[in-house]
Amino acid sequence: MAVIVDEAAGTISFTDCTITFPYGFSVSSGVGTIIITPAGGVASFPLAIQGASGLPPLIRFVAHELPPGDPLPDPNPVRTVINPGGPGEAAEYQYDLYYHQGRQGDAASFKFLDADDLANGEALAEGDVTKDGYVLSYAYPGTGEPGVVFVPQKRGDIRGPSKIDPTPWSNTGIRLLTSVTLEVKPFDRKVLPTGSLVVTGSADTRVDLIAYLGNPDDGGIEIGRAFGQAGAAPPPLVLSGGPPATTPGGNAGYGIVAAGAAATVYFRAEQKASSSNNWATAGAPDGARCGVVTVAV
Structure with a gap:
């Protein structure tokens, strides 16, 4: 048998042999078997088997x-x-x-208060919006006209008096110690008073520290009290905020300062015993403290 390779033609020729395809050829797999039988012997090409896939790049x-x-x-x-x-x-x-990257855009001249779809923008533009602390909010159905509106930002506050003077040794039954003024806010607020007071009394005097929302001589209501003890040297009074008496959960609307209204909290020392003897109160900072905490509601 002779094998003739013609590189120019790209062919391989076999002479004096028989070429057999015993198993046919599968186009789909690319695998086949060729047996070449020369004169006087047997020879074959090995099986052409598909190799394993290479690693992905x-x-x-x-x-x-x-x-x-x-x-x-x-x-x-x-x-x-x-x-x-x-x-x-x-x-x-x-x-x-x-x-x-994108080019720098031109500076905008648009103002939120000039927006056509901002319900109360025009009205607020005529006032001092920054002072009241308005913020943008979405009014969803059920709370007003749906859309974006300006609403006041609800914030708490703490206020105290400028001074608390001592009161003299006398038998005056009611004494105004100090007052705290609350400025107007555009939302409802609940007022919580705090305070403490040192009292010097007589054997049969008993003094309370009481906070009132509004002038107590003109319809003001009690919003806090410290209950005193009788005696010449009672323990310091510590005031607790709250209404005089309510049903459980019934004080939600008590002591509220309405939106748009100013208010004043009065702190008084009041002698509650049936006595006409003398007593006195200390002043700040050594024997008296008062303050007001407001909570937005």
């Missing part, structure tokens, strides 16, 4: 933001071969993508 993308007007590379993205790979080794590539 490793591809990395890197983005680069360039200033407006800077030239971009061509081609874009730029491909770099990190590792060409080989038998049992994955190829590795990097693609660098270049793009322009």
Whole structure:
């Protein structure tokens, strides 16, 4: 048998032999068997078997933001071969993508208060919105006209008096110690008073520290009290906020300063025993303290 290779024609010729395809040939698998039988012996090509798939390539993308007007590379993205790979080794590539960042826009002159769909913007623009602390809010169905509106930002506050003077040794039954004025706010507030007081009395005097929302001589209501003890040197009074008497949970609407209204809290020392003897109260800072905490409701 002779094997003739013609490189120019790209052919291989076999002479003095028989070529047999014993199992046929599968186009789908690309596998077949060829047996070449020369005179006086037997020879064959090994089975042509599909090899294992190679490893997938490793591809990395890197983005680069360039200033407006800077030239971009061509081609874009730029491909770099990190590792060409080989038998049992994955190829590795990097693609660098270049793009322009946006240009600086023109300064806007729009004002929120000039918006056509802002319900109370025009009215607020005529007043001092920043002083009252208005914020944007969405009025959902059931709370008013749906849409974006300005609403006052509800914030708590703490206020105290400028001074608390001592009161003299006498038998005056009711004494105004100090008062705290609350400025107008555009939302309802609940008032919680705090305070403490040192009292010097007689054997049969008993003095309470009481806080009133509004002038107690003109309809003001009690919003806090410290109950005193009888004697010449009773323990310091510590005031607790709250209404005089309510049903459980019934004080939710008690001691409320309505939106748009100012208020004054009065702190008084009142002698409650059936005595006409003398007593006195200390002043700040050594023997008296008063304050008011407001909570938005």
